[in-house]
Amino acid sequence: MEPYNLPDGDGHFGRFGGSFVAETLVHALDELKAAYARYRNDPEFLREFHYELKHFVGRPSPVYHAKRWSEHLGGAQIWFKREDLNHTGAHKVNNCIGQILLARRLGKQRIIAETGAGQHGVATATVAARYGLECVVYMGSEDVRRQASNVYRMKLLGATVVPVESGSRTLKDALNEAMRDWVTNVENTFYIIGTVAGPHPYPAMVRDFQSVIGNECLEQMPEDAGAQPDVIVAAVGGGSNAMGIFYPYINHADVQFVGVEAAGRGLDSGAHAASLNAGSVGVLHGNRTYVLQDDDGQVLATHSISAGLDYPGVGPEHAWLKDSGRATYATITDDEALQAFHDCCRFEGIMPALESSHAIAQAVKMAPTLSRDKIILVNLSGRGDKDMHTVAECSGIQL
Ligand SMILES: *Cc1c(COP(=O)(O)O)cnc(C)c1O
Numbered sequence: 001m002e003p004y005n006l007p008d009g010d011g012h013f014g015r016f017g018g019s020f021v022a023e024t025l026v027h028a029l030d031e032l033k034a035a036y037a038r039y040r041n042d043p044e045f046l047r048e049f050h051y052e053l054k055h056f057v058g059r060p061s062p063v064y065h066a067k068r069w070s071e072h073l074g075g076a077q078i079w080f081k082r083e084d085l086n087h088t089g090a091h092k093v094n095n096c097i098g099q100i101l102l103a104r105r106l107g108k109q110r111i112i113a114e115t116g117a118g119q120h121g122v123a124t125a126t127v128a129a130r131y132g133l134e135c136v137v138y139m140g141s142e143d144v145r146r147q148a149s150n151v152y153r154m155k156l157l158g159a160t161v162v163p164v165e166s167g168s169r170t171l172k173d174a175l176n177e178a179m180r181d182w183v184t185n186v187e188n189t190f191y192i193i194g195t196v197a198g199p200h201p202y203p204a205m206v207r208d209f210q211s212v213i214g215n216e217c218l219e220q221m222p223e224d225a226g227a228q229p230d231v232i233v234a235a236v237g238g239g240s241n242a243m244g245i246f247y248p249y250i251n252h253a254d255v256q257f258v259g260v261e262a263a264g265r266g267l268d269s270g271a272h273a274a275s276l277n278a279g280s281v282g283v284l285h286g287n288r289t290y291v292l293q294d295d296d297g298q299v300l301a302t303h304s305i306s307a308g309l310d311y312p313g314v315g316p317e318h319a320w321l322k323d324s325g326r327a328t329y330a331t332i333t334d335d336e337a338l339q340a341f342h343d344c345c346r347f348e349g350i351m352p353a354l355e356s357s358h359a360i361a362q363a364v365k366m367a368p369t370l371s372r373d374k375i376i377l378v379n380l381s382g383r384g385d386k387d388m389h390t391v392a393e394c395s396g397i398q399l
Contacts, residue, residue, distance in 0.1 A: 004251055011204065012200075013317045016316035016323075020286050027186070029201070049101055057087045059212065063080065069343070076230070076367045080348075080380040081217055081377060081379050081380060082380055083379060084352065090119060090241075090383070091379075092120055095192075097209070098206075099206075100128065100131055100192065109188050111133050111134065111135045113135070117147055118143070118150025118154065120195075135158065136162060137162065141169045143170055143171065171311060194240070196315030196316075197239075197287060197316070207240070207243040207244065207315075209244075217377060225375055231376045232245055232378075233259075233359045233363045233376060234258075234259060236260060237273070237308050237311045237355060241381040257321065258366070263277075263336075264305070265333065275290045289318075291313045292313075306355045308382070339361065342391075352384050355382060356379070359381070
């Protein structure tokens, strides 16, 4: 097998990826490409990145054997990669550290981001505070209303949150506004994208920053579990926690990758966020990928119980991994994710994020079909404290 070396120089993963942006951004993206090419293997840059991951984020995060639950299921051994233990409670901060270090080297004084549920906004506001840079976060006004506590968190961290009143007043409108800001303020502004989407070089760059997850697993699994995993399972919103754990294993042909999309109330209901399973090829957020869109190319409204999976597109590398057959993409409904959330609390004493609960639910489905000597490694991308209100509401409990 040829070693994997995508994307190509223009950011293509087969027919996916690339760069579809306004002319005014071409220069900024060229500048970013050059900076990333220069620093990605620069010892001083990498030293600072890993220093921050250790001292600010708390890495390495451990791998953990979900032993009691695995025994109960009576099949493969389920292991968790504990990204929930990171500062700010999820994997997103890994990438934000990488990008803000690049922003500093480019001399950019101002950071912008867009956010749906607010998790990427909080991670960005966190690193901007850490480095004393101005931070502006675009958020649909409907999301501002729904996610009041994350809005307050960002404000506590010193960020300005700009409610976006156009369109459906959600993530896709915030994306457009952030792009517009970047075009206008490109000289002094760095746009921190929170997942493996956006125009080239973002998908590859975010993947590389998140690869710290899989690189740690490569060392930890033989040591702690006695072997590398047979299957790796991760939830896919935009796809960054999944690429982060998959990518270091990409040339390990015997390690199976399973991404998990949000089936919401069911794929037939239309209320879901399963771009790879139910979308069609289109352009969103500056790249070609699978998109949930109507026949006229209008982006459709999405639904998931988990805000972080509620995204109408998916990173272009996942589109490629799906078409090439290197990864498969399952779906898990709201109800299945909720069940996994409750079971994980009870069996393991770990409260997972609802996003991660999708991946866990898929592992729980697969484990009994595999023998006891097999290992399923699940990326536990974040902790569930943020989701307590949602879970309580689903159980008819008022907090
Ligand atoms: C944002 C988020 C996700 C989804 O984003 P990806 O880019 O697909 O990883 C998954 N889990 C958690 C905890 C998140 O906060």
